[in-house]
Amino acid sequence: xxxxxxxxxxxxxxxxxxxxxxxxxxxxxxxxxxxxxxxxxxxxxxxxxxxxxxxxxxxxxxxxxxxxxxxxxxxxxxxxxxxxxxxxxxxxxxxxxxxxxxxxxxxxxxxx
Amino acid sequence: xxxxxxxxxxxxxxxxxxxxxxxxxxxxxxxxxxxxxxxxxxxxxxxxxxxxxxxxxxxxxxxxxxxxxxxxxxxxxxxxxxxxxxxxxxxxxxxxxxxxxxxxxxxxxxxxxx
Numbered sequence: 001x002x003x004x005x006x007x008x009x010x011x012x013x014x015x016x017x018x019x020x021x022x023x024x025x026x027x028x029x030x031x032x033x034x035x036x037x038x039x040x041x042x043x044x045x046x047x048x049x050x051x052x053x054x055x056x057x058x059x060x061x062x063x064x065x066x067x068x069x070x071x072x073x074x075x076x077x078x079x080x081x082x083x084x085x086x087x088x089x090x091x092x093x094x095x096x097x098x099x100x101x102x103x104x105x106x107x108x109x110x111x112x
Numbered sequence: 113x114x115x116x117x118x119x120x121x122x123x124x125x126x127x128x129x130x131x132x133x134x135x136x137x138x139x140x141x142x143x144x145x146x147x148x149x150x151x152x153x154x155x156x157x158x159x160x161x162x163x164x165x166x167x168x169x170x171x172x173x174x175x176x177x178x179x180x181x182x183x184x185x186x187x188x189x190x191x192x193x194x195x196x197x198x199x200x201x202x203x204x205x206x207x208x209x210x211x212x213x214x215x216x217x218x219x220x221x222x223x224x225x226x
Binding site: 032034036043044045046049051057090092094099100101103105106 | 118144146148155156158161202204206212213214215216217218219
């Protein structure tokens with residue numbers, strides 16, 4: 001069965017510092033991978049979507065970026081964090097053909 | 113652009129009241145539809161899903177949803193809510209003509225008063 005490993009679980013970073021959140025998946029090949037941000041009162045916002053290695057779609061303009069160097073690895077990055085980047089970040093996958101989503105445990109990011 | 117709308121952001125009900133949460137989407141073509149629930153302090157979990165067939169879908173914990181293609185809707189219902197249904201509910205859609213990208217609605221926060 002599919003599993004998603006996402007780390008770290010919590011992170012406190014100063015404004016202006018870089019960010020790297022990693023997500024790896026097991027038990028599936030060629031998944032569609034997602035980064036979502038869940039902020040209080042703002043639902044689940046899609047940040048990035050990837051259908052394959054090196055293929056990234058950005059849904060929201062911001063100072064974040066994503067990369068997919070391997071089929072089962074999806075990385076969320078920033079060169080300089082802003083206070084507004086605080087939130088709960090979720091990595092997710094869906095299978096080929098649009099199956100239900102499976103979620104990682106999430107990373108609670110606090111920018112101070 | 114494709115979008116998923118949940119018009120009710122906050123709903124407050126008493127126990128035993130009936131629930132209906134609205135979900136509308138703007139995609140054309142073939143869609144897969146989902147409802148997820150997030151209980152306080154917990155992670156998202158799947159309530160129910162629709163891929164094809166009977167447009168009335170039964171999920172866990174007594175929830176159901178009806179896909180009405182002509183209205184681009186997939187409303188969630190439960191005849192009698194319980195205090196334990198207090199949670200945030202998310203509708204999600206992916207469409208074959210949108211690369212199967214999964215898009216969520218903004219969520220509806222449900223509070224059930226005992």
